[in-house]
Amino acid sequence: MKQLRRFLDKVKPHFQPGGRLQHFHSVYDGFETFLFTPSTTSTTGVSIHDSIDSKRVMIIVVLSLIPCLLFGMYNVGYQHWLAIGSSTFPFWKLFGYGFCQMFWRIVVSYAVGLGIEFAVAQWRKEEIQEGFLVSGILIPLICPIETPLWMLAVATAFSVIFVKEIFGGTGFNIFNVALVTRAFLFFAYPSQMSGDNVFVATDSVLGLGQGTTVDAFSGATPLGQVATHTGTTLQINNVVGEPLSYWDAFIGLIPGSVGETSVIAILIGAVILLATGIASWRIMVSVFAGGFLMGIVAHYFQTPLYPVSMLDAVQQLTLGGFAFGAVFMATDPVTAARTNAGKYIYGFLIGVIAILIRTYNNGYPEGAMLAILLMNAFAPLIDYCVVQRNIRKRMRRINIKA
Incomplete structure (x- = not known):
C-alpha cells in the first residue's frame, strides 16, 4: 500500500491545475479517495472527522451484497443444470458457470454507470460521486439472467442520466437508481423481464454447461406460476416440474432474479447493514x-x-x-x-x-x-x-x- 501511495503522490501534480492531465483531475481524485481516506481537514470552526466517509459506507453496502451475489452465481448454474436435465451437480462447475454469466453483466453495469458519472464530473468540474458503487452491483442482481447486455446498458444509462445526474447527482435523486433501471426494462422490454425462460440461463459459457437439451422446461418464478394457477390446490414446482418446498424457497434454489432468491443470503446482508448502522x-x-x-x-x-x-x-x-x-x-x-x-x-x-x-x-x-x-x-x-x-x-x- 505504501508503494501505491507513493505512486499516487508522484503522479498527482500532473492532475493538478496547470498539469498536463488537469482535465482528468476528477478521475484521479475519484481513484485516490476510493483507495485512501482523504486527509483534508477543516481550517476554521470546530469539526469532528473520522475515516467513515460516503465511499466507505458504500463499500460496506457492497460487501453486504456479496452473499447474495455469490449464492446467485451458484443458483444460476444450478437452474441451468436442472434445465438441461443433468443428474449431477458439480459445485465448482455450477458456480463457474454462474460467475461467467454474471461477470459481463457487472462489467457493463459499472462501465456504463461510472463512465457517465466520470464524464459528468469532468464537465461540471466536481468530485466524482460514489453512489453508483452500490447501484452498479444492484442492477445485475435484480434483473433476470437472460437480459441482453445491450438492454442492461441502455437501461443503466437512462437511469443514471434521467434519475440521478439530471437532479444533481448522488444525494439529490428522488427515486432509487437501480429500481428505475429495472422499471425501465420492465416497461420498455416486457418480454425480457417476464415469462418462463428469462430467469434460467440456457447457453454454454467457456465450456461450462451446455445449450438446453430438453424440449421444454418452465423457468417461471414461483410467483409467476402462482399468478397463472387454476384450481383449488396450489403446488409450486422447479424448472423440471418437481415440487418446491418452503426450505427450497428459503435457501433460494428457485428461478428468479439473480440476487433475490436466497432469503438466507439476504438476511446475512441485513445483519451486516444493521450491525454497522448503515x-x-x-x-x-x-x-x-x-x-x-x-x-x-x-x-x-x-x-x-x-x-x-x-x-x-x-x-x-x-x-x-x-x-x-x-x-x-x-x-x-x-x-x-x-x-x-x-x-x-x-x-x-x-x-x-x-x-x-x-x-x-x-x-x-x-x-x-x-x-x-x-x-x-x-x-x-x-x-x-x-x-x-x-x-x-x-x-x-x-x-x-x-
Whole structure:
C-alpha cells in the first residue's frame, strides 16, 4: 500500500491545475479517495472527522451484497443444470458457470454507470460521486439472467442520466437508481423481464454447461406460476416440474432474479447493514411487518380470481423480490423517509402496497419494485407531515405553559 501511495503522490501534480492531465483531475481524485481516506481537514470552526466517509459506507453496502451475489452465481448454474436435465451437480462447475454469466453483466453495469458519472464530473468540474458503487452491483442482481447486455446498458444509462445526474447527482435523486433501471426494462422490454425462460440461463459459457437439451422446461418464478394457477390446490414446482418446498424457497434454489432468491443470503446482508448502522432497522422491520399483515389479510380473503392470495403470509415474504427490496432497496437513505416516525410509516406502506399489488393484479405478480418507487415519491411528504405534527405539538405545549 505504501508503494501505491507513493505512486499516487508522484503522479498527482500532473492532475493538478496547470498539469498536463488537469482535465482528468476528477478521475484521479475519484481513484485516490476510493483507495485512501482523504486527509483534508477543516481550517476554521470546530469539526469532528473520522475515516467513515460516503465511499466507505458504500463499500460496506457492497460487501453486504456479496452473499447474495455469490449464492446467485451458484443458483444460476444450478437452474441451468436442472434445465438441461443433468443428474449431477458439480459445485465448482455450477458456480463457474454462474460467475461467467454474471461477470459481463457487472462489467457493463459499472462501465456504463461510472463512465457517465466520470464524464459528468469532468464537465461540471466536481468530485466524482460514489453512489453508483452500490447501484452498479444492484442492477445485475435484480434483473433476470437472460437480459441482453445491450438492454442492461441502455437501461443503466437512462437511469443514471434521467434519475440521478439530471437532479444533481448522488444525494439529490428522488427515486432509487437501480429500481428505475429495472422499471425501465420492465416497461420498455416486457418480454425480457417476464415469462418462463428469462430467469434460467440456457447457453454454454467457456465450456461450462451446455445449450438446453430438453424440449421444454418452465423457468417461471414461483410467483409467476402462482399468478397463472387454476384450481383449488396450489403446488409450486422447479424448472423440471418437481415440487418446491418452503426450505427450497428459503435457501433460494428457485428461478428468479439473480440476487433475490436466497432469503438466507439476504438476511446475512441485513445483519451486516444493521450491525454497522448503515441501514435503518425501523424501515426494515416496518416493511416486513406491513407485508406480513397484508399477507394475512389477503390469505384470509383469498379468492380463485386472484391466485396469489392463496399464498400464506410467510410465503409472501420469502418469494419474489420482497425480502431483497426490504433490506437493500427500501433502506436507501437518499430516497427513503428520514424522520424516525416517517421511517415506520414509509416502511409499513411499502410492505402493504407490495403485497396488495402482487395479490390483486394478475398482470404483475411481483409488487416490491413498484411499491418502493411509489413510496420514494411520497417520502418527502411523509417527512413533512411528521415535522409539521411535531411543530404543532410543541406550539400547543408553549401555549399551555403561557
